Amino acid sequence: MDGAGGPRVTAAMVAERAGTSVSTVSLVVNGKSRGRVSPAITERVRTAVHELGYVVDHAASSLARGRTDLVVLLAPDLPNPYFGRVTTGIREALGDRHQLMLSVIASGTQPGADDVRRVAAFRPAGLLVHAPSPTFLDELDPGGPPLVLLDAPGFEDRAATVTFDLRPGVRALVGHLAAAGHRTIAYLDGATPSATFAVRRAWLREIAATHGITVLGAGDDPDRPPAATGHARDGSAGSDRARDGSTRSARTPDHSTRPDRAPDDSARSARTPDGSTRSDRTPDGSAGPVRAGLSLDAAADTAVGAIPGWLDAGATAVVAAADTLAYGVLAAAHRLGLDVPGDLAVAGFDDLPYSQVTAPPLTSVALPAEELGRAAAHRLTALLTGTDTPGPAPLASRLAVRASTAPP
Amino acid sequence: MDGAGGPRVTAAMVAERAGTSVSTVSLVVNGKSRGRVSPAITERVRTAVHELGYVVDHAASSLARGRTDLVVLLAPDLPNPYFGRVTTGIREALGDRHQLMLSVIASGTQPGADDVRRVAAFRPAGLLVHAPSPTFLDELDPGGPPLVLLDAPGFEDRAATVTFDLRPGVRALVGHLAAAGHRTIAYLDGATPSATFAVRRAWLREIAATHGITVLGAGDDPDRPPAATGHARDGSAGSDRARDGSTRSARTPDHSTRPDRAPDDSARSARTPDGSTRSDRTPDGSAGPVRAGLSLDAAADTAVGAIPGWLDAGATAVVAAADTLAYGVLAAAHRLGLDVPGDLAVAGFDDLPYSQVTAPPLTSVALPAEELGRAAAHRLTALLTGTDTPGPAPLASRLAVRASTAPP
DNA sequence: CTGAAAGCGCTTACAG
DNA sequence: CTGAAAGCGCTTACAG
Numbered sequence: 061m062d063g064a065g066g067p068r069v070t071a072a073m074v075a076e077r078a079g080t081s082v083s084t085v086s087l088v089v090n091g092k093s094r095g096r097v098s099p100a101i102t103e104r105v106r107t108a109v110h111e112l113g114y115v116v117d118h119a120a121s122s123l124a125r126g127r128t129d130l131v132v133l134l135a136p137d138l139p140n141p142y143f144g145r146v147t148t149g150i151r152e153a154l155g156d157r158h159q160l161m162l163s164v165i166a167s168g169t170q171p172g173a174d175d176v177r178r179v180a181a182f183r184p185a186g187l188l189v190h191a192p193s194p195t196f197l198d199e200l201d202p203g204g205p206p207l208v209l210l211d212a213p214g215f216e217d218r219a220a221t222v223t224f225d226l227r228p229g230v231r232a233l234v235g236h237l238a239a240a241g242h243r244t245i246a247y248l249d250g251a252t253p254s255a256t257f258a259v260r261r262a263w264l265r266e267i268a269a270t271h272g273i274t275v276l277g278a279g280d281d282p283d284r285p286p287a288a289t290g291h292a293r294d295g296s297a298g299s300d301r302a303r304d305g306s307t308r309s310a311r312t313p314d315h316s317t318r319p320d321r322a323p324d325d326s327a328r329s330a331r332t333p334d335g336s337t338r339s340d341r342t343p344d345g346s347a348g349p350v351r352a353g354l355s356l357d358a359a360a361d362t363a364v365g366a367i368p369g370w371l372d373a374g375a376t377a378v379v380a381a382a383d384t385l386a387y388g389v390l391a392a393a394h395r396l397g398l399d400v401p402g403d404l405a406v407a408g409f410d411d412l413p414y415s416q417v418t419a420p421p422l423t424s425v426a427l428p429a430e431e432l433g434r435a436a437a438h439r440l441t442a443l444l445t446g447t448d449t450p451g452p453a454p455l456a457s458r459l460a461v462r463a464s465t466a467p468p
Numbered sequence: 469m470d471g472a473g474g475p476r477v478t479a480a481m482v483a484e485r486a487g488t489s490v491s492t493v494s495l496v497v498n499g500k501s502r503g504r505v506s507p508a509i510t511e512r513v514r515t516a517v518h519e520l521g522y523v524v525d526h527a528a529s530s531l532a533r534g535r536t537d538l539v540v541l542l543a544p545d546l547p548n549p550y551f552g553r554v555t556t557g558i559r560e561a562l563g564d565r566h567q568l569m570l571s572v573i574a575s576g577t578q579p580g581a582d583d584v585r586r587v588a589a590f591r592p593a594g595l596l597v598h599a600p601s602p603t604f605l606d607e608l609d610p611g612g613p614p615l616v617l618l619d620a621p622g623f624e625d626r627a628a629t630v631t632f633d634l635r636p637g638v639r640a641l642v643g644h645l646a647a648a649g650h651r652t653i654a655y656l657d658g659a660t661p662s663a664t665f666a667v668r669r670a671w672l673r674e675i676a677a678t679h680g681i682t683v684l685g686a687g688d689d690p691d692r693p694p695a696a697t698g699h700a701r702d703g704s705a706g707s708d709r710a711r712d713g714s715t716r717s718a719r720t721p722d723h724s725t726r727p728d729r730a731p732d733d734s735a736r737s738a739r740t741p742d743g744s745t746r747s748d749r750t751p752d753g754s755a756g757p758v759r760a761g762l763s764l765d766a767a768a769d770t771a772v773g774a775i776p777g778w779l780d781a782g783a784t785a786v787v788a789a790a791d792t793l794a795y796g797v798l799a800a801a802h803r804l805g806l807d808v809p810g811d812l813a814v815a816g817f818d819d820l821p822y823s824q825v826t827a828p829p830l831t832s833v834a835l836p837a838e839e840l841g842r843a844a845a846h847r848l849t850a851l852l853t854g855t856d857t858p859g860p861a862p863l864a865s866r867l868a869v870r871a872s873t874a875p876p
Numbered sequence: 877c878t879g880a881a882a883g884c885g886c887t888t889a890c891a892g
Numbered sequence: 893c894t895g896a897a898a899g900c901g902c903t904t905a906c907a908g
Binding site for chain 2: 068113115116119120122123128135138141144145147148151159160177178181183203355356387390391394413414416417418419420421
């Protein structure tokens with residue numbers, strides 16, 4: 061009960077028992093004995109290791125080696141089931157070569173300088189950061205470990221990044237809504253200032269515009285940090301202007317694989333409206349962004365307040381930045397006595413499994429979470445072994461059509 | 469890109485810059501300088517630390533100290549949103565004194581000896597294990613770190629444990645179902661052999677029996693390990709017999725706080741039927757347990773196969789061991805063209821937030837996940853500081869009644 | 877094929 | 893109040 065944990069077994073104890081030296085023990089337990097240690101001694105060491113229950117001390121080992129097998133994942137939003145799926149993919153692709161350490165950040169918070177510090181103390185072999193905010197990246201120690209960002213559109217120039225190509229899904233969603241006769245739709249954004257949310261909003265507005273659809277609450281992002289570093293604009297879906305003005309040298313070689321540069325993309329749609337400098341920090345009526353915490357309950361509360369205004373402004377549909385937010389909209393609609401999709405259509409992003417069984421089943425832009433995790437892990441191991449390639453093509457999104465957006 | 473990470477800053481570098489020794493640097497960065505280092509030098513060290521961006525190397529520090537600030541959480545089921553909530557509670561209660569490291573196990577798998585080994589290498593200050601299986605505990609190195617089990621009913625004698633008192637919730641559920649006229653209900657169990665599932669099943673059957681309700685698929689657990697160690701029975705809700713026969717000395721002093729010994733508990737209901745030695749590994753018709761993986765899709769597939777048989781056997785309701793399983797039952801009912809609750813009532817355990825918006829909203833035994841996490845973290849820190857008390861009272865469950873169990 | 881020894885970056889008594 | 897030195901448990905050249 062006193063935390064002692066008993067006398068720890070050391071290599072010296074194993075060596076003594078096997079009648080050999082610690083050097084030899086080290087060789088054997090690290091699988092480097094082939095041709096360096098006689099089979100007889102190797103066997104004796106193995107036996108002693110088993111009998112004593114010896115485990116190589118991680119701290120001592122990494123101190124001596126000068127490196128770690130640790131991959132740290134900065135986890136900003138553990139309670140979101142989406143995140144769990146990403147982690148599953150990472151774990152799967154990382155295999156046994158690396159120990160995955162999940163650094164849990166307080167829920168609803170973004171990773172701060174302190175979190176980065178604490179993580180740095182572990183000298184991780186690599187760092188994985190999911191849906192980072194622009195400011196988080198600026199806090200990173202420039203001499204830090206190899207880094208892969210997940211779902212961080214617009215940061216391709218700053219670090220190795222694995223992203224989604226949101227356009228197929230958003231196009232399908234907008235086309236679907238347009239066909240159902242919607243002309244004004246509202247957008248419920250996530251309260252987290254992550255780049256991925258900014259891009260979801262930007263693409264939706266952009267593509268909706270080509271259909272003559274107005275999107276309430278999808279104006280410029282007032283939380284985007286000022287363009288001081290020249291990266292701020294990259295936080296959006298990316299504009300040619302911002303990229304051309306960049307002084308970054310470590311670019312992703314293959315620009316054509318980036319979601320905003322795909323061959324089938326017209327010049328117009330490649331430029332997102334976020335390139336504009338207009339500030340709407342002063343809410344311009346019903347067009348101001350509405351943000352909600354990522355939990356169902358928080359989103360429901362926010363939506364209950366926002367829906368009446370949206371309806372007054374003529375909205376017939378709501379798109380939420382994440383499925384968990386969309387669930388909140390469903391709950392809010394219920395509380396307000398509104399029929400979905402009769403009075404209000406609802407759609408989300410992510411396509412969580414639970415969206416199959418909501419009332420009504422939720423239309424959602426499906427984002428392949430586990431694939432994202434796998435791709436990021438592969439990218440990181442490539443980085444660590446020096447075999448990194450330009451970066452995989454962005455992972456395609458698609459639309460899962462369900463009853464929540466059925467024509468009234 | 470080569471993983472170098474630049475020259476790491478050491479205490480020696482800080483010392484040189486501050487014109488002092490590494491001993492002094494160590495004192496200052498560890499906040500032990502009060503009255504041991506002059507204010508002037510302390511200040512110089514602080515400045516140097518900032519300028520150089522020095523971070524104490526975790527490996528070297530813990531090697532020198534002989535202990536770690538690491539708390540490792542063995543995470544068997546990350547994708548389950550329930551688990552994320554538990555983790556949030558842990559993180560919250562742990563504060564800054566400990567670094568939480570989530571050791572992610574392959575999804576759907578139970579932690580194995582290898583996982584335990586890998587974790588042992590980190591010499592964690594403490595270990596947190598969520599919903600362990602009985603065999604997992606047996607793999608633990610006896611000389612391991614202080615340990616707290618979460619949602620591990622029946623293991624109170626083997627380790628510090630934080631559990632739920634399932635009875636209030638299950639009683640309410642059974643009463644509710646009985647009032648609605650259900651006489652035969654089916655049980656969908658989780659495929660994971662964790663003790664908590666065994667107890668959920670046992671209490672349901674036990675309490676249902678007092679109402680004259682038959683529970684299909686809630687027979688004895690064929691996966692319960694043989695009673696070789698004398699602990700096997702403790703894996704159930706616990707029987708006096710098993711406990712009296714125990715040779716364990718490190719008991720929880722206050723037995724009256726244990727869920728199976730609460731004052732209002734009758735002698736009969738305190739003994740669960742799992743105390744029986746009858747084996748039903750050979751399926752005895754429709755009464756054999758039906759188990760499903762914890763994902764919605766896996767559960768749906770299983771349920772599609774099982775529901776017809778349940779209906780034939782006269783079942784009018786299904787209780788699932790977890791909400792994610794219950795979602796699968798909802799999906800399966802839909803596929804089979806059944807109305808819920810008209811043709812089949814459905815209920816789950818956990819009360820995930822999403823259960824508010826399912827079709828229909830799901831009745832569920834609410835288990836306070838974050839509270840569980842918080843309580844476990846508090847228990848562990850108490851253990852580490854030697855101030856451990858008999859153990860908190862089990863956390864009360866309650867019933868969230870929703871439309872999925874409304875009378876037809 | 878095997879082992880003595882240096883060194884990884886800290887912390888902690890222990891002298892001054 | 894301050895610093896030199898030992899030692900934490902490994903790994904890795906380096907001699908034999």
